[in-house]
Amino acid sequence: MSNNIRLKGGLNIPIQGEAALKTRASIQPDVVAIRPDDFKGLVPRLLVREGDKVLAGSPVLADKNCPEILITAPVSGTVAGVVRGDKRKLLAVLIQADAVQEYVDFGAKKADGLQAEQVREQLLKSGLWAAIIQRPYGILADPSVQPKAIFVSGFSTAPLAADPDYALGNEVEDIQAGVNALAKLSAGGVHLSLCADNYSGTAFHKIENVILHTFTGKHPAGNVGVQISHIAPIRKGETVWTVSLLMLAAIGRLFNTGKVNLARKVAVTGPVAKDPAYVDAFPGMPMKALSAFYDNSKGDIRFVSGDALTGRNAGENGFLGFFDNQVTLLHEGTERELLGWAKPFRFNQFSSSRAYFSWLCPKKKYAMDTNTHGGPRAFVVSDVYSKVLPMDIFPVYLIKACLAGDIEKMENFGIYEVLPEDLALCEYVDPSKNDIQAIIASGIDQMIKEMA
């Protein structure tokens, strides 16, 4: 392939607990949560009350800033509760699912014959508009904007991520329908990026009506943000949208069947997961539904919705996120290793740095835990960050600009191009143990506030 984009640097995290390519269980929805925090930029307005009946696809939340944007129920059932936190912040809407799922019928439509306006309307009223993420800033897409282009990453390089071919390989038709629909919304078309090494092996290379790109490289080559920066970097004033393959399949299903069906294969992974494999589940599924996969009698397991680098710490009583099709179970590393840093060898610890010897066993996988392996410090080492960030930006300068809250510098150093997830590896390798993703997130929040 002539237009293959080869990314230098990056790092695949060798963590144990990859999900076997089999589906161990089908989790019947019981209590399902809708979390406003899954949608960055959403100012939620509650549309239901406790006891209300909802169908899969019934509106539950609306955005106060843009009331057309709805968040709909992933399952049919009864609203069982509304969870609020400090200052009455809406944390979750709980729905007790019915035994038999009923769907709102939005009417099957062939995207080919539709106008952009009709596609937009269908997505908005079904709640699947929220599946589109707008960059810069990674927020809910603005329906009044025509984006420069729409980007989809067709592979994932994140640690232990669900294998898209196993999880979504037999939904190519739905994905195709989703592509056809979204293509109407942008003059720049839909860009699909695939992994060059697995190009002919993946079912997704047959998808039409897209601009195909192939990438070679380690993580974060599968991050859509990194891909965009190599295809057409986002500049000030530009807007692009991104959709995950998972959400594209859901959108396609909406157009093919008229139903909002968010059922998905979820990879249950991580070093403390027992027989890691896939389950059939719904977004908002409680972590406790996975009890066959773990033994938390000591209370030392971290339940991450998403991958180990960018996921959300959901807790044992938490729920799977709207966008996630992976759960990572990690051991809380509160043990105190004696003379850890001073030992010449630490065979059970992985380091990308040659300061340790784990580079001698490139194939080994490690039972990583959540210990930080050191205390927070100022930035000292200067060249480790850009080695794991194949983008044309200066990561440390961007991070420092975010810390300083300097808008102009953040702009110059590329705040429009990144989301916290793109710098997750910088955070992973940082010997100074800074929370880089949180720093970037606060920089983005400041940009949203000041540029509005």
Place this chain on the structure above:
Amino acid sequence: MEENKNKPGLFEKGGKMGFLHSTVDAFDTFLRVPASVTRTGAHVRDAVDLKRVMILVVIALIPAALFGMWNVGYQHYLAIGESAGFWATFWYGFLKVLPLYIVSYAVGLFIEFAGAQIKGEEVNEGYLVSGFLIPLIMPVDVPLWMLAIAVAFAVLFGKEVFGGTGMNFLNPALLARAFLFFAYPSKMSGSDVWVSLGKDTAVDGFSGATPLGHLSEGMDGITAAGYDWLNLFTGTVPGSVGETSIIAILLGAVLLLWTGIASWKIMCSSILGALFVGWLGTAFGVTDVPAWMQLLMGGFAFGTVFMATDPVTSAQTETGKWIYGFLIGALCITVRLFNPGYAEGMMLAILLMNTFAPLIDYCVVSAAIRRKNKTVKTA
């Protein structure tokens, strides 16, 4: 500290001795990996931390330190015209250098701990390296009280006032040396300070001058003083404690480059810069000392490997590192060639480039941003 959950432990924040939190924490985390787990962002983290990075730099310095101790003894017995066995030689040097280390670490760590205590932060391990470096770049007979003042000055004004390791813009170890050089020049230069005589008197004809002291006399002067490439390379010449042996420094360089802690770009470009100016010097007849000989003399090799590559005070951008290193090498040889009064240019070259490193980075980054913005306009 698994004390009662409701009550802060004796040394924890809010506890009875809570004001000593930073100090206790420093020793505690020195012995055991902290129990802290990730709160936000990446849930798993790399095993490497600054303690590991710093200890590797210290390990890289050990060959130079050990050789330095032996050489102190060797120069001593050479000067007084006696011969001693290997262990006696080493022992003499060890006893001479050990007090330097004790003073360096005692004064420096005290200030670091006090600083962390006042700020309520964790003690940074950066001084482990600085404290190890300082005795190696001193003349062995430097009075201990001077060393103490220099260390205090360097840590306070080189580091703590800027916010500690990672925030400083001058290399603290070099700052300590520069402080002594300007405050007590008679103890830091000339030909009387480099060899420890103790109570003994030197034999007739002993000069004590370093190879650099003969640099202005050209190749003949250097050869007449008994220096050739071999003893410069092995390091059996007078000089600062750790700087003389190229072999020992190369051992350290291999470790630093292999682990990726020091930048090979800075080392390479520094050597290139030195060779370039050294070549200009011979080409224009300023000196007849070949450029490669310059690399073996004085503190050039030590500075290039251990000082110029300090990640905090060097240039941060990859392009900037090339420029920064090249200018260090070039400046060092320039000073050597044109300032016979003070032949050791490496210290000032590095300190000067330390102050210029942010400017170099600024130019590199601005150029990159301009280039990026230009491609947008044409696209």
